[in-house]
Amino acid sequence: MISISEVELDDFLGQCSTKTFKRNETVSLPNAVPNEIFFINRGLIRVMITDNEGIEHTVHFALENQFISDYSNFIQKQPSFYTLQALEETQVVILSRSAIEWGYKNLQEGEKMGRLIAEYYFIYQDNRIKNTFSRTPKQRYDNITDVFPNIHNRVPQHMIASYLGITPVHLxxxxxxSR
Amino acid sequence: MISISEVELDDFLGQCSTKTFKRNETVSLPNAVPNEIFFINRGLIRVMITDNEGIEHTVHFALENQFISDYSNFIQKQPSFYTLQALEETQVVILSRSAIEWGYKNLQEGEKMGRLIAEYYFIYQDNRIKNTFSRTPKQRYDNITDVFPNIHNRVPQHMIASYLGITPVHLxxxxxxSR
DNA sequence: TTTAAACGATAACAAATGTTTAGACTTTCG
DNA sequence: CGAAAGTCTAAACATTTGTTATCGTTTAAA
Structure with missing residues (x-):
């Protein structure tokens, strides 16, 4: 996405650490200001939101080689609404707020990187909104592997139903x- | 959002033009690559998507002092899915792709501006996704003026129902x- | 290895939402 | 101004979707 020198990359990664979460372990809880962005080396993280009735809704699945956080509240420095949960043993690189802000300032193309990342996630969300309007839950189920390859072998069906906004019984x- | 000098601003705006659309006039049609971003000086633009059955769904309302386009497909240089329609007489500033790319390269904080705009719209969409998961259509209706102030006096109710994803009869x- | 928990399919029933049609009222525009 | 189109509510009915419970199977952890 951007040009970055060996030295720059080393400087940046030197400010990062890695961490491993066990299966079903909680990665991040709501009500705290998120000050980290995670990059998934291996594993799978589920993003959930809990409504007023205490019901959990699966908002997103994050896979290997993807960034994940409550990016919206990271940017706004507001308490998170999301719970992040590792569904498998998951190893992440932790990018702290200070490392990211350092990157914006000091990397040659730091701001451009920030723009491209924000644009990338904007596009992901826009696609999602387009789909919810123009497709039925069944159509979205039939095409879910476009967005989350191999998801059926990694995630129980009731979580996919939750992601689609329907009950497991209905899915x-x-x-x-359709058989 | 960013520091910008008089000279820079004049250079940038010199590459832009304005245009006025009549009530109910179409601003932009699907199936063409969007090469412009609009900034609304006055008026109101509705963003729609038409599904396979030919039904129109209202995806968004854009108000004064906001940017609007099929930003996702603008970035990707792919044909748009959206129809943009002026619901009132609407005056826009047209920012062409060339002007925007010029800004990224030549404005002192051009890339930062791009990042902040992308982040801003990311946050808007993320809030929307949070709301659709954690709130009922009625709750979203009751709070719609948080996002679109005065919308009830400017837009027919059936378009609000469409935005909420329910039928006008149901709304x-x-x-x-609730009375 | 064993046992409890989790999972998915299914059925019966309840509730929510969509569809169609009609009527009264308002707005738009020639 | 006046006709036509648009708008909202309402009711009756149809359809979709949710709820609860059960059962057989699989999975996970002690």
Missing amino acids: SRLKKA | SRLKKA
Whole structure:
């Protein structure tokens, strides 16, 4: 995405650390200001939001080689609404706020990197909004591997139903109806 | 959002033009690569997506002092899915792709501006996704003026229902039930 | 290895939401 | 101004989706 020298990359990564989470371990809880962005080396993280009735909704799945955080509240320095949970043993690189701000200032193309990352996630979300308007849950289920390859072998079906905004019982029904 | 000198601003705006659309006039059609971003001086633009059954869904309302375009496909240089329609007489500043790319390269804080704009729209969309998961359509209706002030006096109710993802009849019912 | 928990399918029933049509009122525009 | 189009509510009915419970199977952890 950007040009970056060996030296720059080493300087940047020198400010980062790695951490490993066990299966089903919580990576991040709501109500705290997120000051880190995670990059997933291996594993899978589920992003959830808990509504007023205490029901958990799966908002997103983050896979290997992707960044994940409550990026919105990271930017705004506001308390997070999201819970992040490792669904498998998951190793992440932790990018602290200070490392990221250092990068914006000191990397030759730091601001451009920031722009491209923000644009990338904007596009992801925009696609998602387009899909929710123009496709039925069944159509989105049938195409979910476009966004999350191999998801069916890694995540229980009821979490996929939650991501689609329907009940697990209903998803089971939809699958039956299309057989 | 950024520091910009008089000279820089004049150079940038010199590459832009203004245009006025009549009430109900189409601002932008799908299937063409969007090469412009609009800034609304006055008026109101509705963003729509048409599904496979030919049904129009209202995706967004853009108000005064806001930027609007199919930003996702502007970035990707892909054909748009959206229709933009002026719901009132609407005056826009047209920022061409060339002007924007010029700004990224030549404005002192051009890349930073690009990052902040992308981040801003990311946050807007993230809030929207949070809301669709954690709130009912009625709750979102009751709070819609947080996002679109005075919308009830400017837009017919059936378009708000479309934005909420429900039928106009159902919205009418929800309003009645809460009286 | 064993046992408890989790998972997915299914059925019966309840609730929410969509569809169609009608009518009264308002707005738009020639 | 006046006709036509647009708008909202309402009711009756149809359809979709959620809820709860059960059962057989798989999975996970002690």
